[in-house]
Amino acid sequence: MNLLQKEGLNRFFKPSFPFDPKKFPFFYGWWILVVATLGMLASIPGQTIGVGVFTEHLLHVSNLSRLDLSIAYMLGTVGSSLLIPYGGKLLDLWGSRIMIIFSGLGLAFALFLLKNAGGLLAVLKQLTWLSPLQVNFVILSLIFLLLRQFGQGLMTMVSRFVLSKWFDRRRGIVTGINGVFVSFGFSSAPLLLNTLILEQGYLGSMVILAITCGLGTALLGWMFFRDQPEDCGMEMDGTSTQKFENISSNRGSLQNTTSKDLPLEEVRKSFTFWIFTLGMASSSLIITGFTFHITSIGEIAGLDRSTIYSIFLPISIISVVTNFISGWLSDRIPLKYLLMALVLSLGLGSSGMLYLHETMGRVLVIIGYGIQGGVWGCLSVVTWPRFYGRKHLGAISGLFMGVMIFASAIGPAFFGISQQITGGYSTSAWAAVMMNLVIFLGAFKARQAISFK
Numbered sequence: 113m114n115l116l117q118k119e120g121l122n123r124f125f126k127p128s129f130p131f132d133p134k135k136f137p138f139f140y141g142w143w144i145l146v147v148a149t150l151g152m153l154a155s156i157p158g159q160t161i162g163v164g165v166f167t168e169h170l171l172h173v174s175n176l177s178r179l180d181l182s183i184a185y186m187l188g189t190v191g192s193s194l195l196i197p198y199g200g201k202l203l204d205l206w207g208s209r210i211m212i213i214f215s216g217l218g219l220a221f222a223l224f225l226l227k228n229a230g231g232l233l234a235v236l237k238q239l240t241w242l243s244p245l246q247v248n249f250v251i252l253s254l255i256f257l258l259l260r261q262f263g264q265g266l267m268t269m270v271s272r273f274v275l276s277k278w279f280d281r282r283r284g285i286v287t288g289i290n291g292v293f294v295s296f297g298f299s300s301a302p303l304l305l306n307t308l309i310l311e312q313g314y315l316g317s318m319v320i321l322a323i324t325c326g327l328g329t330a331l332l333g334w335m336f337f338r339d340q341p342e343d344c345g346m347e348m349d350g351t352s353t354q355k356f357e358n359i360s361s362n363r364g365s366l367q368n369t370t371s372k373d374l375p376l377e378e379v380r381k382s383f384t385f386w387i388f389t390l391g392m393a394s395s396s397l398i399i400t401g402f403t404f405h406i407t408s409i410g411e412i413a414g415l416d417r418s419t420i421y422s423i424f425l426p427i428s429i430i431s432v433v434t435n436f437i438s439g440w441l442s443d444r445i446p447l448k449y450l451l452m453a454l455v456l457s458l459g460l461g462s463s464g465m466l467y468l469h470e471t472m473g474r475v476l477v478i479i480g481y482g483i484q485g486g487v488w489g490c491l492s493v494v495t496w497p498r499f500y501g502r503k504h505l506g507a508i509s510g511l512f513m514g515v516m517i518f519a520s521a522i523g524p525a526f527f528g529i530s531q532q533i534t535g536g537y538s539t540s541a542w543a544a545v546m547m548n549l550v551i552f553l554g555a556f557k558a559r560q561a562i563s564f565k
Contacts, residue, residue, distance in 0.1 A: 125209060127343045130335060139350030140338065141278035141286075147336045149290050151212060151271035153297040154325040156305075158219060158263010160400060160520070161298060162321075163256070165305045166226070169314040173230035174248040184249050186521050188256025193518035195257075196265040200510015204503075208274040212333030215270055218262030220326025225255050227318035260517065267329065269513045273505060276497045277340040280348040281443065283494050288439025291489040292432050299428030340502070373501030379508050384558045388495055389512055391451050391551050393519040395458055395488045398544050399481065401523035402465070405531065412536050413468035423474060427482040434486025442494045448558040450487055455548040455555065457483035462544035465537060499559075 123129060133140035156162040163185070171181060203211050225232065229252065236247050279286045308317045341348055379385050402409065410420025438450055461480025467473030496508050530540035 124334075127338050133338055133344045134346060140344065140346065141341065141348070141350055143336065144274055144278045144338065145286055145290060147332055148271040148275045149293050150332060151329055152268055152290070152294050154216070154219075154329040155263045155267040155271075156298065156301045157223060157321045157325050158259045158261075158265070158267065159298070159301075160264075160403065161301050162263070162305060163259060165302060165309060166314060166318075170226075170229065170252065174233065174252055176245065176248055176252070180245070180249055181252065182524065184253040185256050186525065187253045188258075189260050189517055189521035191253075191257040192260035192265050193514045193516075193521060195261055196269070196514045196517060197507070197510040199261075199266050200269065200506045200508070200513065203270060203273060203506030203510065205506075207339035208270050208277070209333060209337040209339055211266060211270045212274075212337050213330045215262050215266040216326050216328070216330030216333060218258065218326075219267060219329070220322045222255060222258035222262055223318050223322035223326055225258065227315055227322070229255060263325075264520075265513055265517060269506075269509050270333075272493050273509055274337060274339070275493055276505060277502055278348060280497075282349050283497070284439040284441070284443035284490070286439070287442070287490050287493045288436035290493070291435030291439065291486065294489065295428055295432040295435060295485065299424065299431075373503035374499075375504050376507040376511065379500050379504070380511070382499075384499060385508075387551065387554045387558050388447075388451055388491065389515050391455050391548075391555065392488055392491060392512075393515050394455065394544075394548055394551060395484050396516045397519040397523040397526060398458060398462060399485070399523070400520040401525075401527035401540065402481070404524040405527045405537070408531065409465070409468065409527075409537055412531075413473075415468070423478050426478045427485065430479065430482025431485030431489070434483050435489045436486070438487045438490035439494075442490055447491065447495055447498060448555050450491055451555045451558065452552055454484050454487040454491065455551045457481070457487065459545045459548040459552070462541050462548070465541040465544075 127133065133143075136143065167178075167181065170176075171178065174181065176184070199211070233244075233248050233251055236251060275286060275290065276283065305317070308320065312320060338344055341350075374382075406420055407417060410417065413420070438453075442450060457480045459480070461477050461484065464473045464476025464478075464480060468477065492512075496512065497505055500508055526543075527537055527540045530537050530543075533539070
């Protein structure tokens with residue numbers, strides 16, 4: 113039970129309020145799957161795909177150049193990567209129900225600041241000795257930090273965390289189901305957000321997102337999030353250990369969560385933790401850099417905007433299918449093999465960038481980046497409880513998310529430097545291929561998942 117429940121500080125956060133999950137007509141974990149999926153989708157305004165649709169508006173109100181705005185975004189993202197590990201420790205202390213409310217309110221506040229950025233900048237220019245452009249740069253960096261911290265960081269981490277707490281043997285298949293909806297939601301977000309802006313304008317859209325994704329998620333989290341089944345008098349998966357083992361006697365996996373809970377201090381010393389983290393961070397770095405510079409990458413390859421953007425639909429379809437398959441496989445095979453598949457597909461997609469002007473090059477990008485997206489979504493949920501238990505899962509997830517966010521911050525610069533120095537992206541593509549080859553070799557030394565025969 114979290115700190116508030118132990119000390120009895122507030123009856124409104126007891127597991128039985130406003131209703132008792134044990135009285136649900138079905139296992140409450142399946143409802144947790146629904147609300148956790150909604151929580152991940154609600155993080156979109158804090159993701160790059162969400163922030164990106166407001167770029168033109170921010171350029172207009174701030175008078176910053178695209179480069180300056182990009183640097184402000186990078187600094188805000190790096191700041192978030194440094195803070196998110198502390199959020200993970202609070203998650204262990206307070207539980208997912210408190211933290212999803214905190215995340216929702218924080219995201220709503222960040223969107224409120226973004227909506228009023230023009231007026232805020234105008235006022236602050238009169239109250240400081242800094243130049244107008246310096247004020248704009250600093251304030252937007254802080255707003256970006258809040259958006260990334262509460263959206264991409266905390267809201268996503270808490271939603272994954274609660275899924276890991278409620279499911280053990282079914283964690284893989286649950287992750288696959290979750291991944292189907294999250295992948296479709298994220299892939300369609302730019303189109304839906306652009307439509308919202310066309311109908312409601314920039315300012316109206318931010319208000320709607322603040323209410324639905326911010327305040328709405330806080331309310332949803334308070335009503336339906338529960339930290340773990342034991343708090344509600346239930347067990348993970350909703351099935352007793354003996355019953356599940358009888359059902360699963362012919363399957364390869366007996367359990368998906370280790371019985372030994374390792375603290376963060378020991379996890380930090382684990383080679384397995386860092387090789388998995390580096391593999392997933394490689395994905396975050398490469399895909400963010402590729403997406404951020406996609407128009408320029410297409411132009412250099414001789415492709416028009418519609419052609420280069422058309423690759424995202426098949427990528428998302430492959431990601432959805434792969435996510436579901438990866439979830440199914442994660443219940444049956446050691447996770448190190450999924451990590452190998454992740455980095456090999458990243459290398460395959462990055463090699464396709466070298467021949468993007470040819471049809472085969474685009475096919476390699478679609479297949480490689482599509483597969484990695486699905487495998488990444490699975491590993492980000494199932495890996496840490498499998499190896500290190502649930503007791504310190506928040507702190508471990510916080511460190512992992514910090515590395516992911518930092519990688520996403522430097523991804524655009526990683527590709528941008530290549531373009532600035534060489535006039536193209538071949539150097540960054542080769543570097544990505546070699547980086548994933550090294551991680552692939554390191555994955556052989558990762559330890560096996562527990563309880564597999």
